[in-house]
Amino acid sequence: MLNSSLKKEAVVRLKKEVVNYEKTQKNVQEVALNLHNSRTSALEVIQNVERYINSIANTPKEFDKKFDAIRINTDSFKALSEIKYDEKLMIKIAGGGSAAGVAAGVATAAFAPTAAMAIATTFGTASTGAAISGLSGVAATNAALAWLGGGALAAGGGGMASGSALLALAGPIGWGIGAASLVAGGVFANKKNKEAAIKADKERLEIIKERRKIEAIQYEIVELTSITKKLTSELYRMITNFKNVAENITSFEQYSSDQGKELIAIINNTSSLSKLFIKEIGK
Secondary structure (H helix, E strand, C coil), X not given: CCCHHHHHHHHHHHHHHHHHHHHHHHHHHHHHHHHHXXXXXXXXXXXXXXXXXXXXXXXXXXXXXXXXXHHHHHHHHHHHHCCCCCHHHHHHHXXXXXXXXXXXXXXXXXXXXXXXXXXXXXXXXXXXXXXXXXXXXXXXXXXXXXXXXXXXXXXXXXXXXXXXXXXXXXXXXXXXXXXXXXXXXXXXXXXXXXXXXXXXXXXXXXXXXXXXXXXXXHHHHHHHHHHHHXXXXXXXXXXXXXXXXXXXXXXXXXXXXXXXXXXXXXXXXXXXXXXXXXXXXXX
C-alpha cells in the first residue's frame, strides 16, 4: 500500500522513543529515592547536632534563632516522610479536585509507596513550605495527599505546584498516550498511512521533549544528592570530633575561645545543610 512502509517506520520510531522515555522515567524515580535516603541521613545528623546543643547550658540566644530556622527548613520533609501512603485515599482526594488533579492522583497511586514518598519529598518540600509541617495527624496526612493529588492544601496552599513534573514521572498519563494502544499500534490502525506517519512522528517529538525535561530534572537531583551527602559527611565528622574533645563540658561558658568558634561553625554548617531540604527541583 501507498506509504505503508512510511507508517510502519514512524510507528517503530515512536515505540523506541516510548521505551527510552520509560527508562528515563525509572532512572529519575531511582535518583529521587537516593535523594530521599540522603536527606533522611542528613536529618539524623542535624537532629544529633540539635540534641547536643540542647544539652549544653547557657548557649547564646542566637543559637535558638538558628535552630528555629533549621527546623522550618526540615519540617516539611519530616511531615511528608512520616505519612502513611494510602492509595485509595489518594485517588479519593484527587477526585475532588480538577481533572489534572485526578490524573495526578491516579499517576501517583501508580508508584510504590516508597517511590511515592521519594517523589513527594523531592518535589514537595519547597512548594508546601510550612503548610503541611504546621499541621499534625490526619490533617497533615490529608494535606500532603491533597498536594500529591493536586487538590487544595488544608492549610491554604495552592495545590500541587509540581504537578507537571509528577505527571511526567508517572509515564504515559503524563503525555496523554495510552501505552497499551501504542504497543498494539491501535492509535494508528484506522488512519491513512501518510496521516498515521505524521501523527506518529508528532507524538514521538512530544515524547522526546518530555524525556529531555525529566533528564534535566534527573541531573538536578543527582547534583543535589551529591552536595547533600558531602555536607552531611562533613557535619557528622565535625560534631563527632567536637563531642569527643568536649565530652565533659556541660556549659557554653566552659568552652575555650576556639571551641566556641568551632561550635558556631558547626551550627552554620547545620544551617547550610538544612537549606538543601527546601531547594526546588525542576523550576
